[in-house]
Amino acid sequence: MPPRTQHPVARHLLRARDLADRCYAEPLAVADLARAAGLSPAHFSDRFAAAFGVRPHAYLLTRRLERAAALLRHTDHSVARVCTEVGLTSVGSFTVSFRRAFGRTPTAYRAAFPPAHDGALVPGCVVRAFGRPQHRSSGEDPAPAAS
Template sequence: MGLVAHVPIARHLLRARDLADARYSEALTVADLAAAAALSPAHFSRSFKAAFGESPHQYLLTRRLERAAALLLATDWSVAAIGVAVGLRSIGSFTTSFRRMYGMTPQAYRTAHPAAARHVRVPRCVAMAYGRPRNRTFREDTGASAA
């Protein structure tokens, strides 16, 4: 009969954290994360906070708000659309949580951090032409075929 290897609780907690990182936009609950860690919800919450310094709910909210901040800067989506995209269903709670974390509303954050295109000194048409692929075709039978 073989010995069953003892898996440290930290490994189980990392599975739950990885789940939160990968599926932050879904309606995850503490029970879902606890199931991923193979722990009871209460024990999971205590262990997660001890290991990572914040509750599972707060960790998930932080990931969502970080992604929302990135989307505010990289897209022209509405604030409501961004809130839904990151898994926050209420625009009011999204705005409140965002203000608590970043010190301003999502719209004010977007205004305070203008798009990088505004800072480019090269005209857009030149930048687009430079980034365009050259008119080349890929053929394996060209080149050293005479050899």
């Protein structure tokens, strides 16, 4: 018996998923994704869930939370700013959703990933050498050579 092949995902559903991946930070709703796929919102939601195993709203929220986690790890932006940068509007809802997805609040998540420079050990002689002013400003420059 030949192996059963999985039915390929319809191109219009891929267009909608790509839109969610590309424009997650914009005010996107399931209706916008459905429009990109050329389907009614209810029909689109069912087809999307059947194809990708998750409802479109949950997919979009997951993309936003993944990006928020990256911003929390790699920037010093406030939690409120990260919330708006990924397309969410309520810091409270963002915190609840983030905790559900990552098991801790955004602030606790950031604390678990301190910046690399906090753990980097730089010898004191290097700090002193590169901490000195590079240009003299007090008239200590040598006089130009006499010709």
